Amino acid sequence: MRSLFYFLLSWPIKMLVRCKILPDNPQESLELENDKSVFYITRHQSASDLLTLQMTCKKLNLPDPLQVVEINGKQFNRCLCLDKPSSVLPWRKVGDTLAIEQGQALLKHHQENLEEDAKLVPVNIMWGRAPHKEKANVGTVIADQESPSWFRKFWIVLFSGRDTLVRYSKAVSFREMVEQHGSDEVAAHKLIRIARFHFHRQTIAATGPRLLGRQQKFTALFANPSIKRVIADEAKAKGLSEDEVKKQALGMMNEIAADYRDSTIRLGQRILKWLWNRLYDDIEVKHGDRLRELSQAGHEIIYVPCHRSHMDYLLLTYVIYQQGLATPRIAAGINLDFWPAGPIFRRAGAFFIRRSFKGNRLYSTIFREYLGLLFSRGYPVKYYTEGGRSRTGRLLQPKTGMLAMTIQSMLKGIDRPLTLVPVYIGYEHVMEVASYHKELKGSSKQKESAFGIVKAIRKLRNYGNGYVNFGEPININEFLNNQVPDWKQSIDPIDPPKPSWMTPAVNSMANDVMREINKAVALNSVTLTALVLLTSERHAMTREELVEHLNFFLDVQRNAPYSEEMSIPEEDGEALVEQVIKLNKVDIKDDKLGQILSLDENASLEMGYYRNNIIHAFMLPSLLCRLLKSYEKSTTEDLVANLSTLVNLFKAELFLWQDKQEITAQVEGLLALFAEQNLVKQSKAGYWSIIDEHEQGYKLTLLASCVSETVQRYAIVMKLIGQLQPVSRSTLESDATALASRMSTLHNINAPEFIDKKAQSAIINALREHEFIYSDDNGSFVATASFADLDQLIRDLTDDDVLQSILHS
Structure with missing residues (x-):
């Protein structure tokens, strides 16, 4: 009879229920070995819950929760349920489920059979995501989910079935439970209690805490001692009555406060799902x-x-x-x-x-x-x-x-x-x-x-x-x-x-x-293409060159990533170029030899925005390449020392995170990659040098160019400090901005941040924080003893033509 009932009920469940399953790939996180070793535990002994669980298990190729499992001649229900549905009649009591007995039987079985190790998978089935309200209404009473009767569950499935969340949690080992807590009734009670608390936490996380209405929030705020005090002080200071100030306060509360509605969220997520499908190929999380x-x-x-x-x-x-x-x-x-x-x-x-x-x-x-x-x-x-x-x-x-x-x-x-x-x-x-x-x-x-x-x-x-x-x-x-x-x-x-x-x-x-x-930066086709093209001469490349450089930039992050938190595309350079062309981000010119991809003036400005999204991730590799190009021979220790100085200096502006240990690890990873690709070599004495700048070294040259504008801005500020000290902040900022504007015109630098006064101020702050300059008694900036070494390092890293323009301005 139960099988017939479930069969008949499964049809409306299939029509009315749409599930969001979490996590996205539960099979991987569950790590299940075979069908017999899998058991489930849910909150409610409800036919609709069990059929929904069965439906999702079928979709995920997991064992059927309605099956009876036979292990060593003993039969066990595959699904344990914590609570029975409440009765439609409020005076009628409902007994307990068999969860404790089933749990204890499984624990005893593992106590007696040391080779067994079944897994218990908690599955929380949430019908709708509406939070409970402080004040109950008709909808709350009808669709209450604490332990709903069949009548309430009918309305829940009808109105919330298409917004059902099924969350699979990490499997619990019965073997570990037995070893840690034994197999008696106390251990079974502990297992059930933990599961109940686990489901409660998950439900609160999905729905949020009890919902306060706007008026309830205002009442709570007016009862707040700090607000009471400020109202009294305002009334006294401005010669108003407290009621008048309260009226002003209420207006401010109305201006500030949210008016959260679950119905808006439900409708919004449906609209947004449709919108994202139209706007985006994918949303990667x-x-x-x-x-x-x-x-x-x-x-x-x-x-x-x-x-x-x-x-x-x-x-x-x-x-x-x-x-x-x-x-x-x-x-x-x-x-x-x-x-x-x-x-x-x-x-x-x-x-x-x-x-x-x-x-x-x-x-x-x-x-x-x-x-x-x-x-x-x-x-x-x-x-x-x-x-x-x-x-x-x-x-x-x-x-x-x-x-x-x-x-x-x-x-x-x-x-x-x-x-x-x-x-x-x-x-x-x-x-x-x-x-x-x-x-x-x-x-x-x-x-x-x-x-x-x-x-x-x-x-x-x-x-x-x-x-x-x-x-x-x-x-x-x-x-x-x-x-x-x-x-x-x-x-x-x-x-x-x-x-x-x-x-x-x-x-x-x-x-x-x-x-x-x-x-947590995410690299993508547009940001990487922007970084490569904007550092190339005239912002143009053949398709083959662009693909080659994109692959090289991908190799840099795959072998020595900026951080473990970042996202790196799995595609190769060719696929990234196809995506950029599809998005109409580049101009394409065909000739007899192939395609040339370029950026016009307007496109260069736009792509500068995307380049800046990821420039920080390539700051260390770019500086390393610049050091290799500027100094014919450098030991790993020399490179790390110079990079530590520069990274620490650039941290405040670009929010870099690497310390000396991480810098060392990334430098070693990058040098190993460059050596593997025959870009650099290390002498027996431990000195690194570029192998052939014309044969393959152009890859390092392009990567080194990514940091050009940052280095140039430092060269401008440091030149002015050396020339004008002692110099006031206002004069230094003004002159640095003016000189940056001139360099922008002379050398076709169109990045808005290059001539931004706030960017010059950030450089001044970094130099002062790291004690390369200090303020004298009049508040003017003066160089410290360590300034000269940094000034020489920055000059060595600055392109010769730009440096000459800076020094002679």
Whole structure:
């Protein structure tokens, strides 16, 4: 009868249920040996759950969960269920399942048969992703999932079946359970208790904590002691009544607060899935398993991505949802709060932030406490430390306000670990690139509007691939334990102070975040092609040359990667060229000898943006090639010493991460690659030199050119310091920018960051931080004793024609 019931029910289940299975390749992570060794454990002894499990197992070629397994003459149910469905009649009690008895029987069997080692696979089946609400409504009562009756399960399957998440977890070994905990009833109870807690954590990670309505948030904020105090102070200072100030505060809360709706997320992910299929060939995601592990461990996740495009908001939220996790509350600029985008973003979890809090104590307090409320309630959060979208393609210097408020929230005594997850987001095409160049040339930034959305939609086309790489998480608790061992002494649940260690700790954390973002860089066809063509003469190459150089650049990263976190294309140079041509990123000219691929002036400006996405990853290899070209003979120790000086100097601007040990390892890997390809040789005395610059050395020449503009900017600043010292910051920055502008004209350097005043300032800061210059009593910069050696090194690495122009200007 049960088999007939399951057979009849399987048809509507097939029609009504659509599953998202996690992880993407569970077979690999489960490492199962044979059918008999596989058992499953689920939350509910429900026919719809078991049939859904059966459907996904069939899709994954895993054993049927409804089968009975016979081992050594004993029969075992393949699936253990924790809870029976509750009764439709509230006064009728439902008994326990046989999970404990089944678990104990399997443990005893392993105790008696030492050669057996069955695996237990936890499978969490979640119908829909709606979070529980603080106040129940009709929908919550009907579709309650704690232990639903058949009547409630009917509505759950009907309304949420097409949004079902099936998550397979790492298999548990019965052999290890027996060896560690025995095989008695206590061990069986422990097994079931662990499984129950495991499923609870997973469910919270997927749906998020209980949902507070906007009005409930406002009530909580008005009850906050800090906000009460600032309202009273504002009323007294401005001669207003507290009710009038409260009205202002309520207006600010309405301006800030999200209005999260699960229905918006569900509809949005369907629309975005359709949109991504039209816009992108693929969305590549790396290290998504880190997010699930953090959520499973009870961490409060704070996503900190780089900011390339308005697409970032949508893409990252979509990817997080597809990873089976609750979507974050997103800090968005107030410029995006326009109709109709603002209300939609707000319902998708966006809360809005003004560009400046300066002089508005009431607003800054409300925003800080709103952020603290999100953390204390356990909501995942996403904010951008760059503050805005990068117009150059490089990471911007971080703005530390949100990180400071995050730590201030911790000083109120949040009891769960807060963890920052740096995220690298990359594209083969960024739709705003053209407007970025207009802004860099002096055009005013266009205000976001509904008309702008319509205009952008009309321009939508194939954008190639998108990339979302989750970097190494930074546990804020552990970070503070290392940086400020006594930080917990500053905890105050009511009014935490701003301790003296706050600013340096926040600055250090911000730089760590940016370095981790850059470590997770994703190389792709457009960024690599941009890097190669923009360093070539006249920005043109034959197709064969371009393929050869792309393969060489790929070899460099595959043999001595910038970091283990990065993504490197699996394709070869020929496939990358085909992708770039498909995206219409290069001009193609055919002649009798083949194809020539080139960039015109406008394309060069656009491709400069993509080159800057990855330039940091090739900084060390490029500097190494430049040293090999500048000095005929160098030992490995000489190369490492010079590279350590240069990398440390460039770190602040490009957020490089390598220390001397890592530099040594990468140099050795690169030299081994160059030697294998007959580009360099090492003498018996240990000196490295280029074999033949005309035969194969042009590969090293092109790679060395990647760092040309950075070296030239340092040469400009250092020449002025040597010539004008003591020199004030304002004069140095102004003269450096003017000289850079001249070099840009003389040598056809069209990178916007080359003549950017902020870029010159970053160089000055790096020279001062590493004590190559210092400020005298008048605040002017003067060179230190070590300045001359660095100046000579930079001159040796600068192209002769550019150096002569700099020295004679």
